[in-house]
Amino acid sequence: MRKRSKYHPKPVLLNPVGYVLEGLEPVRSHGSHATDLKIKNHLALTNLTHGEATRYDIEVLINMVNVVEALYRLGFGKEYAEEVKAGLDALHAVAVRGRDTNRFILKAAEMRALNEISELHDAQLEVITVRDLDQAVKLVKKELQAKKMRTIVGKKST
Numbered sequence: 001m002r003k004r005s006k007y008h009p010k011p012v013l014l015n016p017v018g019y020v021l022e023g024l025e026p027v028r029s030h031g032s033h034a035t036d037l038k039i040k041n042h043l044a045l046t047n048l049t050h051g052e053a054t055r056y057d058i059e060v061l062i063n064m065v066n067v068v069e070a071l072y073r074l075g076f077g078k079e080y081a082e083e084v085k086a087g088l089d090a091l092h093a094v095a096v097r098g099r100d101t102n103r104f105i106l107k108a109a110e111m112r113a114l115n116e117i118s119e120l121h122d123a124q125l126e127v128i129t130v131r132d133l134d135q136a137v138k139l140v141k142k143e144l145q146a147k148k149m150r151t152i153v154g155k156k157s158t
Contacts, residue, residue, distance in 0.1 A: 023131030034125055045118055048094070049111060053104040058095050061114070063140075065091050066149070068121045070136035076124050087117030092150060 013019050027034050041064045044057035065087055071077065072084045090110035098104035106114070125133075143149055 023129060023134065025130050027125050027128055027130055027133055030130070038122060038125065041118060041121065045114060048104055048106060048114070051103075051105060053098075055102060058091075058098070058104055061091055062095070064121055065117060066140045066143075067133075067136050068117055068124065070139040070143075071124045071128065071132065073139065074132065074136060076128055076132065077120055080120055083113070083116045083120060086113040087120075090114050090117075 040060055044053065044060040044064075047053045047057045048061065068077075069084055069088060072080065077084070090113035094104050094106055094110055094114075128136075
């Protein structure tokens with residue numbers, strides 16, 4: 001059996017100038033992509049508030065909250081530290097309660113916290129650039145690979 005090489009070539013940008021220029025554009029100027037993202041997040045939150053959420057809806061909300069936290073850590077919305085923490089804790093509690101039964105039911109305080117973090121996400125999307133969003137996604141991936149995130153929707157180990 002051959003030893004695997006540690007060498008992995010870096011990806012090559014075909015249009016580096018276009019990549020930089022696109023990174024400077026605000027996310028809101030990308031029209032349908034930002035709107036689709038907001039619709040998907042709000043639909044998942046609506047399903048959760050109506051008691052009809054599936055695992056997919058929870059995963060969408062997890063992704064949204066992770067991006068909110070990453071953008072917060074990058075400096076967007078520093079004054080909303082308590083709201084970010086409350087949203088993370090609320091989503092964690094909902095997911096843990098429903099991980100075995102696939103029934104995700106909200107309490108009133110959790111609904112309020114998730115609504116606030118959803119509004120914060122929408123406000124962040126209005127302010128940030130494509131480059132900022134790319135950095136946030138890279139930060140989330142890095143934290144996931146380093147296993148620094150709490151697991152919340154896994155099955156209970158017996």
